[in-house]
Amino acid sequence: MVVIMGLPEKQCRDIAERVCAAFDVDLEDLNITRAGRREVLRVVVDRDGGIDLDGIADISRMLSEELDLAINSDDSPFVLEVSSPGVDRPLTEIRHWRRALGHLVHIDHKESQKSGTYRISSVDHDSITLTDQQDVSISVVPADVEHAVVQVEFNRGE
Numbered sequence: 001m002v003v004i005m006g007l008p009e010k011q012c013r014d015i016a017e018r019v020c021a022a023f024d025v026d027l028e029d030l031n032i033t034r035a036g037r038r039e040v041l042r043v044v045v046d047r048d049g050g051i052d053l054d055g056i057a058d059i060s061r062m063l064s065e066e067l068d069l070a071i072n073s074d075d076s077p078f079v080l081e082v083s084s085p086g087v088d089r090p091l092t093e094i095r096h097w098r099r100a101l102g103h104l105v106h107i108d109h110k111e112s113q114k115s116g117t118y119r120i121s122s123v124d125h126d127s128i129t130l131t132d133q134q135d136v137s138i139s140v141v142p143a144d145v146e147h148a149v150v151q152v153e154f155n156r157g158e
Helices: 009-022 053-071 094-099
Strands: 026-035 038-046 078-083 104-109 116-123 128-131 137-140 145-150
Touching: 009 026, 009 038, 009 053, 038 053, 053 078, 094 116
Parallel strands: 038 078
Antiparallel strands: 026 038, 104 116, 104 145, 116 128, 128 137
């Protein structure tokens, strides 16, 4: 069982989810690692439209306060890192696809002929429409996508 200062990971996750709900953001990831004598709690949050640095700071402040109350000890220091996902985050949930609407993505599909680079045209509750460079559209369901990641575009031309 992974713990941070004696607090089980599940309890850390519960606290993080409660704080995220207060700010109307999604808890995308929570990870506890060791760095020397310190434990590092990394929390990744996101929401539709993205999250700015002020939002990250507010979440970090409240999460730190809640963790301090739950841990109630000054014995072992820990580091709290709160961030938003980077562009290299795999698209695994339908909300990730929705947030990347209009962006170029590379997908590895279970049907190899559908693997490639596409632009996300639309996203509904259970499928994604992708368009290739020839404006040919395909529809995929997330369960059939083995891996998908947004491609960085420097000169989109719009």
